[in-house]
Amino acid sequence: MNLNNLTTYRKHLHQYPELSGQEKQTSRHLIEDLKKLNPTQIITNIGGYGFAVIFDSGNTGETVMFRAELDALPIQEVNTFSHHSKIEGISHKCGHDGHMTILYGLAQKLQKTPISKGSVILLFQSAEETGEGAKAILSDEKFKSITPDFIFSLHNVPGYPFGNIICKTGTFTASVVSLAIVLKGKTAHAAEPENGINPDIALQELIFKIKQLENPNQNAKYFSTIATVYAALGSKDYGISAGNAELHFTIRCWALEQLNTLKQSISKIVETTCNKHQLKYHIEWFEEFASNHNNKTATKHIEQAAKQLNYNYIEKTHPFKWGEDFGLFTQHYKGAMFGLSAGEHTSALHNPDYDFPDSIIVNGVSMFYQILKQINA
Structure with missing residues (x-):
């Protein structure tokens, strides 16, 4: 050689x-x-x-x-x-x-x-x-x-x-998946935010609730990490109350079964939160590794x-x-x-x-x- x-x-x-x-x-x-x-x-x-x-x-x-x-x-x-x-x-x-x-x-x-x-x-x-x-x-x-x-x-x-x-x-490497959550409300004049639907509170709730699903103990059978990798709300236009938001996570688990369970839990959290705040939403799952x-x-x-x-x-x-x-x-x-x-x-x-x-x-x-x-x- x-x-x-x-x-x-x-x-x-x-x-x-x-x-x-x-x-x-x-x-x-x-x-x-x-x-x-x-x-x-x-x-x-x-x-x-x-x-x-x-x-x-x-x-x-x-x-x-x-x-x-x-x-x-x-x-x-x-x-x-x-x-x-x-x-x-x-x-x-x-x-x-x-x-x-x-x-x-x-x-x-x-x-x-x-x-x-x-x-x-x-x-x-x-x-x-x-x-x-x-x-x-x-x-x-x-x-x-x-x-x-x-x-x-x-x-x-x-x-x-x-x-x-x-x-x-x-198990030698983790099961991994990334997701994007798109939230759609309604923009309004910043002087009259009550005339719109701002996804700001929903965005905060989603980060908090989804992160609570994490179990970072590597010794645990149901180990998982949930990293918030991107979040965006509205735009830098100070006369506008935001009407759209986007949130991305990457999830890692030891077992594919655990990953699928987390996907179901997250989907339910998004559905419940968006219904509560009268938001339309879309979830996209991508870059999945078994x-x-x-x-x-x-x-x-x-x-x-x-x-x-x-x-x-x-x-x-x-x-x-x-x-x-x-x-x-x-x-x-x-x-x-x-x-x-x-x-x-x-x-x-x-x-x-x-x-x-x-x-x-x-x-x-x-x-x-x-x-x-x-x-x-």
């Missing part, structure tokens, strides 16, 4: 990021390079710009899939290093450039050291950041023809020493691979609170996601100054290849 070459490759991907659902050039670039590694088959345009690269041994064995993400974020990069993003307002601030490079490195390894049993599928997924990508892939007929026996993914995790493997059986449920056998393979490679294995006590749409895959197939630690002093994910640490590319490739060897031993 040539880390210098893979580092160069990762830095090239970093310079040309594309937003969710728009990863046309990223996909084309990867496909052209992966063709040179002589895979058995490449299936393109799965659930958008996603694609699958298949290495088939021709002998009976398990089909193992590994997934990486193609998309970047709408964040303006502040880094000034030579490989900084060349696209204004868009950058790889979640490390998907590194994840793609790890799968590319795995493809190189599979070309040099072919598998003797079963098959490997490298899945490059579009639109992970919006929660739409996995859903689109699972509903695509082309994906249904390559059903895996196991599916794995990783995510780099800043805040831990370089190269540690972080995992747990069961929790990753790590299969016991798949998790065991991750732990065994880490120990075989002499990587420090950390058994996570609580799930991570961020969302990841890989959770949809683990609802349908035996699979697991693990964290690959990106360094204690690496900037946090989604920060404008974050950059994927290239030193852990080898760890990622080695973990995936070792898992594959174990399953088709």
Whole structure:
């Protein structure tokens, strides 16, 4: 494995990021390079710009899939290093450039050291950041023809020493959903607010009542966080009593069942409050991520691979609170996601100054290849 070459490759991907659902050039670039590694088959345009690269041994064995993400974020990069993003307002601030490079490195390894049993599928997924990508892939007929026996993914995790493997059986990442509540009353002259319907009191009541549903104790079975992310009322026109308002939240729970219960409770609160204040309303739910449920056998393979490679294995006590749409895959197939630690002093994910640490590319490739060897031993 040539880390210098893979580092160069990762830095090239970093310079040309594309937003969710728009990863046309990223996909084309990867496909052209992966063709040179002589895979058995490449299936393109799965659930958008996603694609699958298949290495088939021709002998009976398990089909193992590994997934990486193609998309970047709408964040303006502040880094000034030579490989900084060349696209204004868009950058790889979640490390998907590194994840793609790890799968590319795995493809190189599979070309040099072919598998003797079963098959490997490298899945490059579009639109992970919006929660739409996995859903689109699972509903695509082309994906249904390559059903895996196991599916794995990783995510780099800043805040831990370089190269540690972080995992747990069961819930690994939270169930997440965001919502927007639009309130419509009636504007009036600010001198005569009684002639209108101002949603100001309703807005305050909704924030208070919805926040009361939160249970931030991570040890609780029904843990949840409810973050108020946006609120707006009226406009800066001082002769007008406001007639419209908007309120947004993001909700996170350990279990999808708890998330659905909270959605029902919030819908009821909004209905009751708006009826009380004679307001019309609309609720929109979006960017929903199912929790990753790590299969016991798949998790065991991750732990065994880490120990075989002499990587420090950390058994996570609580799930991570961020969302990841890989959770949809683990609802349908035996699979697991693990964290690959990106360094204690690496900037946090989604920060404008974050950059994927290239030193852990080898760890990622080695973990995936070792898992594959174990399953088709």
